Amino acid sequence: MTVVEPSVTAAEQRLAELDASFEDFCRDHIVPVERFLRGLCGDRELVQEAVQETLITARDKWEQISGYEKPLAWVYKTARYKLMNEQARQRREATTALDEVPSDRLAAPPADSREAQDWLLRCLRRLPARQAAVFALALEGWTDPEIARILGMADNTVRSYKSAARRRLKELAEEGR
Amino acid sequence: MNLDDILALAARHKPTVFERASASRNTRWVQQQYARAKADGRDLVGDVDLRDPLRDDTGEIPRITRAAQLAKQGTVRWDAATNELTWSDEMSLIFGRAPGLVRPCMESLYRLVHPDDAGRVREATGTAWRDRTATELTCRVVQPGGITRWVHCYVEVLTAADGEPTGLIGTAQDVTELELARQERERRARRRAIVERESGSLGPGTGPRDRTAFSDEIDRARRTASGVLLVIATEPQGGTDPDRLTEVVTTFVMKLARRTDICGLLGPGEFGVLMPDIGLRPATSLARTMVEKLRAQLFVAGPHGLRLDAWGGLVRFAAHDESSSIDLLIDAESAWRHAKQTGAVLKALPRPAPADERQEAGRTRVREAVAGNGFTLYTQPILDLRLNQITRQEILLRTLNDAGNPVPPSPLLDMAEHVDETLPIDLWVMDNAFELIAQGPPTPHYQINLSGRSLGEPGLLGRVQDLLHKHDVDPRRITFEITETARIDNRSEAMRFARAIRELGCQLALDDFGAAYSSFIYLKSFPIDLVKIDGAFITDIVNSPTDQALVRSIVEACQAHGVLTAAEYVRDAATIELLRGYGVDFAQGYEVGAPMPIAGAPATSGTSIEFDLRIDSPV
Structure with a gap:
């Protein structure tokens, strides 16, 4: 039997529900969102920061955002802009030596599902960033019109990037043979 | 491997225990950060666009323009029906023009691009329009006053509801700093590769130096510290396989030398040993041992064993000595000649010869060589x-x-x-x-x-x-x-x-x-x-x-x-x-x-x- 405390108001109950639904959302999607950004940027810390900031804003406006058709679309879109702005800021402040740029070497052909994911992330980072974003979202099952709206591009662009990305990935897969 | 196989393999990935734990941890962390920010009264929205990207979309043009704003980029749109350009304010600034002042036609856009890049831009836009494909490129724009900036531009094809293309839209951002950094990285990588390759032959390796490299080592040594230069001459040279003999003797000399000594092959049958930080007496005794061991050794290069005659000449130099490397080499070479003429194993000079003496000795040697037809x-x-x-x-x-x-x-x-x-x-x-x-x-x-x-x-x-x-x-x-x-x-x-x-x-x-x-x-x-x-x-x-x-x-x-x-x-x-x-x-x-x-x-x-x-x- 559930005992409802008399002090719990409707507003507080609503808040608790929001908290619970946000936490479920967060737990289910934080990993795929991070993975999406990692296909665009090799700096893990930067990616985590962008995701966390996005989710904090999402939590703040969860009442509104949870009512969206697909709240995850908003998270993908916002996290990507956060990352891009963060990257731009880092480039402006970058004083690190120009000398050392570790080359993101391709590993041998993947043997298990985890290696396959790593391989994919590494290959995506070798593509132009927009192509990588389109391809990663398509893999997650988003439709072309959804991708165009999340990434803010023309419908025709999604189609054209998807096939360009696929072509290049195919080449990379064959190189790794 | 086949791409589809890899993709299928990647899709099969289920979150591991570790990933699930990390997701829970991060979720709690987000909640804590949120609570703290809320308590501090921080604005958590800022310039974030709160609209629902799926439902609130009002078509391609506002979508792309808005996306450019969020990413702090400019847009320029070409309408195929009117052949007119529409510039965003940010785009005008990228081209160094005041908003509203740029000319609204495609040709005028090409004219603002660096002449060397204009052809590429024309081709990219032409191809995008003809093939209905999105593309991207980096080109230079020349601002009024001649200032040149690098701009990266996405070119996309706009489509009407009926699927017919209506124009192009370009999203651009100034990437000058990035481009310069990229060029500098490339240059440094190229430079590094060249220097590594070219210095490989001279490098601080362990092999014997040639005369030039050995002279450089002498100059380096005498600038900082005292030391001794020993030159050993051997005879006969040549034989049936002169290169092999040189190699064998060089290896032998390098083995006789101490690990800190630097060895050089100065000429046919002539070897230099540079001994840093050593007094005259220990150097003389080391040198004598080396020459005697050379004389005692049976060298094999070709069908027969061969014994060499050898003489040594050495000169000690003080730190910052004003005698150059070639001065010291001449002195050490004169010394072994002297040893040979007097039937000695070695002649040691406690200091470099006075300049006029060295010059006279050198001139005499040249004149004798000429007079004796030594050529x-x-x-x-x-x-x-x-x-x-x-x-x-x-x-x-x-x-x-x-x-x-x-x-x-x-x-x-x-x-x-x-x-x-x-x-x-x-x-x-x-x-x-x-x-x-x-x-x-x-x-x-x-x-x-x-x-x-x-x-x-x-x-x-x-x-x-x-x-x-x-x-x-x-x-x-x-x-x-x-x-x-x-x-x-x-x-x-x-x-x-x-x-x-x-x-x-x-x-x-x-x-x-x-x-x-x-x-x-x-x-x-x-x-x-x-x-x-x-x-x-x-x-x-x-x-x-x-x-x-x-x-x-x-x-x-x-x-x-x-x-x-x-x-x-x-x-x-x-x-x-x-x-x-x-x-x-x-x-x-x-x-x-x-x-x-x-x-x-x-x-x-x-x-x-x-x-x-x-x-x-x-x-």
Whole structure:
């Protein structure tokens, strides 16, 4: 039997529900969102920061955002802009030596599902960033019109990037043979 | 591997325990951060766009424009129906124009792009429109006042609801800093690769140094600390396999030396050991042991064992000693000669010889070598790349060692340069060469070396004229190759000689062009006819894009100045073809022909040619 405390108001109950639904959302999607950004940027810390900031804003406006058709679309879109702005800021402040740029070497052909994911992330980072974003979202099952709206591009662009990305990935897969 | 297989494999990935735990942890962390920010009253939205991207979309143009704003980029849109451009304010700023002032047509856009990039931009937009594909490119835009910026631009095709294309939209951002950083990274990577490759041969490796590298080591050592330079000479040199013998003896000397010592191969049968931070007495005892061990060793190079005779000469130098590396080498070499003459194993000098003493000793050695006909002459064929025919020969000097065998003359010539005594050698060469030229086959042309040092000697012209006349040689068959241009110190005298010798009909060449001090300034100011490109640029040119670039630029510069070019150290047919393609006029090296003794040259004929040594002193 559930005992409802008399002090719990409707507003507080609503808040608790929001908290619970946000936490479920967060737990289910934080990993795929991070993975999406990692296909665009090799700096893990930067990616985590962008995701966390996005989710904090999402939590703040969860009442509104949870009512969206697909709240995850908003998270993908916002996290990507956060990352891009963060990257731009880092480039402006970058004083690190120009000398050392570790080359993101391709590993041998993947043997298990985890290696396959790593391989994919590494290959995506070798593509132009927009192509990588389109391809990663398509893999997650988003439709072309959804991708165009999340990434803010023309419908025709999604189609054209998807096939360009696929072509290049195919080449990379064959190189790794 | 097949891409689809990899993708299918990746899709099968289920979150691991670790990933699930991390997701829970991060979720809690987000909640905590949110609570804290809320308590601090922080604005958690800022410039974030809160609209639902899926439901609130109002079409492509607002979508893309809004996306550009969020990413702080500019847009410019071309409407196919009206052929008009619509610029966002940010885009106008990227082009350095005030918002609202840019001309609204496509051609005007191309005109704002850097002329070298305009073609690419035109092609990219044309292709995007024709093929209905999105594309991206980086180009330069020229702002008013000539300031150039790099801009990265996404070009997308806009489509109407009915699927018909209606125009293009470009999203652009200034990437100048990124582009400069990229170019700088590329340049550094290229530079690093070149330096690593080129220094590989000289590097601080463990092998023996050649004479030049060894001299550098002496100079480095004497600048900072005291030490001892030991030079060991061995005889006989050569044998059936002279290269193998040198290798075996060099290895042996390096094993005898201490680990901190630096070893060099200075000349045929002559080895240098540089011992840093050591006193005269321990160095002398070490050196004596080394020479004695060399004498006791049976070397095997070829079918028979061989015992060597050996002598050592050493000189101790103090830190910051003003004697140069070549001074010290001359002293140590004089010392082993002295040891040999007196039947000793070793002669040790506690300090470098006084400069005047060294100079006198050096001059005496040169004069003795000339008076004793201690030389012979070789020739090496030179291929005319236009005719594919040998049309010239270079006359090469060889010194005869004590056993009467010809060896490379560089140690003696270096010393002669150093003590200002090149003229007697140059005159000996001319006298003997002209005689052989007069008797020899009618090859059209001969090249004879002449030290830059001799060039400034007053009276040189008269002597050359006399010798040409004495042997009745047509001056037009002679080119003088000027070596060691760094040592042309009497410029006006050298220039007078150069002009006059060319009036006689002889030609002038610059040797070792591109290395050391043989620089482009001579093309401009010195009346030369031919430049011999230094062999360092030729030996590996087939595999080296950088050497190719240097040689091409040398040839181009020479052609512009009306100067012929020759390449030395040509070792294979591929090199010849490459050089011919670049417009090089002559090739010389083992592929064309090795240096050969001249029939009838002094040492091989057994008859000595009389040479009057009473040269007027140029004082």
